Amino acid sequence: MKDIKIGVIGLGYVGLPLARLFSTKYPTVGFDMNRKRVDALMAGHDATREVSDALLQEAIDRNGFVCTTELDAIRDCNFYVVAVPTPVDGNNRPDLAPLIGASNTVGQVISRGDIVVYESTVYPGVTEEECLPVVEKVSGLKFNVDFFAGYSPERINPGDKLHTVEKIKKVTSGSTPEIADIVDGVYNSVLVNGTHKAPSIRVAEASKIIENSQRDVNIAFMNELAKIFNAMGIDTHDVIEAAATKWNFIKLSPGLVGGHCIGVDPYYLIQKAQVYGVLPRVMSNARRLNDGMGAYVANQTIKCMNKKGVPVRDARILILGVTFKEDCPDIRNTKVVDICHTLEEYTRNITIYDPWADADMVRSEYGIHVENTQPQGPFDACIAAVAHRQFEGLDIVSLMEPAHVIYDVKGTLPREITDGRL
DSSP states (O other): OOSOOEEEEOOSTTHHHHHHHHTTTSOEEEEOSOHHHHHHHHTTOOTTOSSOHHHHHHHHHTTOOEEESOGGGGTTOSEEEEOOOOOBOTTSOBOOHHHHHHHHHHHHHOOTTOEEEEOSOOOTTHIIIIIHHHHHHHHOOOBTTTBEEEEOOOOOOTTOSSSOGGGSOEEEOBSSHHHHHHHHHHHHTTOSSOEEEOSSHHHHHHHHHHHHHHHHHHHHHHHHHHHHHHHHTOOHHHHHHHHTTSTTOOOOOOOOOOTTTTTTTHHHHHHHHHHTTOOOHHHHHHHHHHHTHHHHHHHHHHHHHHHHTOOOTTOOEEEEOOSSSTTOOOOTTOTHHHHHHHHTTTOSOEEEEOSSSOHHHHHHHHSOOOBSSOOOOOEEEEEEOSOOGGGTTOOSGGGEEEEEEEEESSSOSOGGGOSEEO
């Protein structure tokens, strides 16, 4: 395949970094339906902070990278990459609407001989059974005759400045052996650490879904241990440090499992497994346990307050952080919201301080107010929920009432100032 021109559909946390990287080697156009997002990107700013302003501007000025909401601008591409979200609905059932919508978009512009590669996390079979029939229907072209497909699961870690997209080893696959080679070659040409070519699209899809499911199960085990040891009056972090001295112990920590990946993706495999008559008990139990950790943290804080005689009713409570992880503006599926909602049963005097979060976006998504500048005390309790680097030098005690409680979710605060930690 000669003279490749790439069209990336979806310019979020995954699509933009990938499109920027592709633009260093190939003519690349990014497509997104969000006009505000596209305008900001063309002005040289990425609100997700995954691509620095300098790199983005360089891609635009030097590489000719273009972001657009116009379908005609990607009509002459011949290598399409779909990088849209794959969320779940209110009942934790897979919501393929964004993926189907993107497939419809591809169908309107794809031509004979073109390739479409999906990056969105899905259960095995979605690409070939759900997405490509849409492309066929809209385009009037026949899959694997007139156009071809691949799957290369995204491995973007929001906020991670070490494992950036060009350094990630990517899994690739194609709908025919020849197409698999082409897809692998395109990705290999821009990646420092190369690729792993899977034998089929379904294998590539499955590999992605188990990456996040494995982490979900492992963290659930640590969260369960935290509950056990907290009940026993034993510090979980001390236990982990001791156990980690053995050479084959996998050192993980308990915590809140939010975000778009670990807290969502396992539901895709859970549902598909049940279609085949398999009840994935370990994965299902892990999901339930991890989804309940926000409420657990809130209740542990209340328990600490009761023990110290700090009134819970109408207490002034400070929560540090609302994003799903440190040093990242991503608020998708954040479990800090669950902490807040549990505490609201006792008090409405809750202040959330997060210098990374977009306050308007948090209000729109969760109906919660967030302060971007340090609030004034005094507070009766503080929950250090997210370990942003801006919080490292914060004198939390100075913001508190003389009788107070400080609960440390991440285990990063000095132990002498905390009353409890996960």
